[in-house]
Amino acid sequence: MSLKDPLPVAKGRLCWFSPNWVLLLLSTLALGAFLGLEIVSVAPNRIVSGTGYPVFSALGWPGTLLGAGLILALIGLSCMADQRHYRGAYRAMLAIVMALLGLMPFALMVAIHRLVDSDLPQARLGIGAGFWVTLFVLLLALVELRTRLALARIWSWSLLIPIGLLWWLCLSLWLEPLALMREYHSRSEQFFTAFRQHLELVGTAVGISLMLGMGLALLMRRYPGGQKAAFAVLNFLQTIPSLALFGLLLAPLAWLAANVPLAASLGISGIGWAPALVALVAYSLLPMVRNTFIALEEVSPAVIDAAHGMGMSTRQVFLQVRLPLALPVMLEGVRITTVQAIGLTTVAALIGAGGFGTFVFQGLGQAAMDMVLLGALPILLMASVADALLGAVSDFLRPGGAK
């Protein structure tokens, strides 16, 4: 006898109208932002704040109709998405979203052609709220479509990379009057220096904390008595605000540089990369140690037993069984640490460590928002790319994971 029979059963949806509500909402939002908000703004120079233009004056009627038509098609498709040929509908929507993403830089070109006076060498086109919101909503739609179509990670990458290349091509060839590009062109060398500094700091910090973290985790496995104390110290380090930790290291390292000749000759000083690196490593240790320790502990004792039973030595068990099984979780620690370090390195610019944070804080100081964007957007991109790449690697290494 089943208890379930008399229970009220959740009613199925009415069949005549069963849209995919998520995509319907997202595409309606995109339409609203596209038509209702300011798409671009134009300023005669860097100081003056720009005047905003809605989509009609920026793109003209043909461009507006093309964009609105494509988004309307999305709305229409999302209304019939849950019906029988839903996979086809989702595929069509995916194609439309990709097309829209690909058309966006060309929309900027049209806006530049129509709005920016070519006689003013400093005139610049700012990207407006409507453009950003539409872009954001389209990316969300892409995430949703990816889930619905159950696309593998590699597929979504192969879809995004051509779009990214197209954007890069448009940016470097034809979008010079874009405010972001004007900022970039006036300091392109600094940009690459900042990129290099940022990468170096993050890479070194993650590398050092990976080694230290492995060592600490192994020590903690050998001497379980120290576990609690070690985690207490690491937890304490994480509670110090990042801003303060950078500040607190200034004086001790300056003292070190002044009193220890070796330190000074290594380039250690109160400001610059040295305090930044120390703070980054201090922050990175907790996630690294925690994940390494948990990963090594969580390997099933039965597996270890079986390995011993097969006649493996302790060393073999560790290197050939425990370590490979723990690797995905350890990589998860590396992923968290890397993403966190990319963000923290930005703050390190305040103590003269360079990196993209220089642009952010200089821009904030000069109230030059395009410069802030020039620093903040690469940071977001770096963090997302690092997250996706390391996530893919740890998927790949998981036993029976995506190959």
Place this chain on the structure above:
Amino acid sequence: MSTKSATHNARSPWQLGIPLVWLSLLGLAVTGMAQLEGVFRLFEPDVRSVIYSRVDFSLLLGRHLFVVAIAALVTITVGLAAGIAVTRNKGRDFLPLVSQLASIGQTFPPVAVLALAVPVLGFGTLPIIVALMLYGLLPIVRNTLTGLQEVDAGIKEAAQAMGMTSGQILRQVELPMAAPVILAGIRTSVTINIATAALGATVGASNLGDPIIAGIVNGNTAYVVQGALLIGLLALSVDSTFEQVQRRLKAY
């Protein structure tokens, strides 16, 4: 830890006293920072003033708390509502998107969010509140989702069989069972935000980050220590309070 010993811990006065100890230390530090001049003199023997005095510490603490509290109120309301909405039958369509967003959003560094908020909202307190809201939302949404999804389907079925409406099941079964996990999310969110709020000082929001920035700019470590000390004590007070509440919840 067995339930019995957890109950014991929750009731022992020593455990309850920990938040009070941190709170009173925080109060002492705020009111009596000037009395510690001798100690701070050790950090910076040469500078003229070793105690940050541009703004009163209690005012800075108040502003800091205000920003964190507003952000926490909004994030808790929105995060809980979103987590509950997407686990209901009607909102289930949004579940994949929201849970993906919660993990994607975690990769956005707060500084970058803050920097992007300034062009839209201008300088001052507003951008830091928005950045804290975005950053603090994710742990709450994630933990609400985990907590609600981990409630045993059999228990929900039993509640339904007893004639409970879905609202009653949510309030009397699902939420109480998910409460420890949700509370852990709120704790993470608020504790992280207390430290992150200091970044607001770089965009003109006056709070406990002010002495730190002033210290970095003027090369005065004593200022930095004062800001860090107060933020650390505030974080410890709030965190240990949450820990007590969590113990209480577990003891039931």
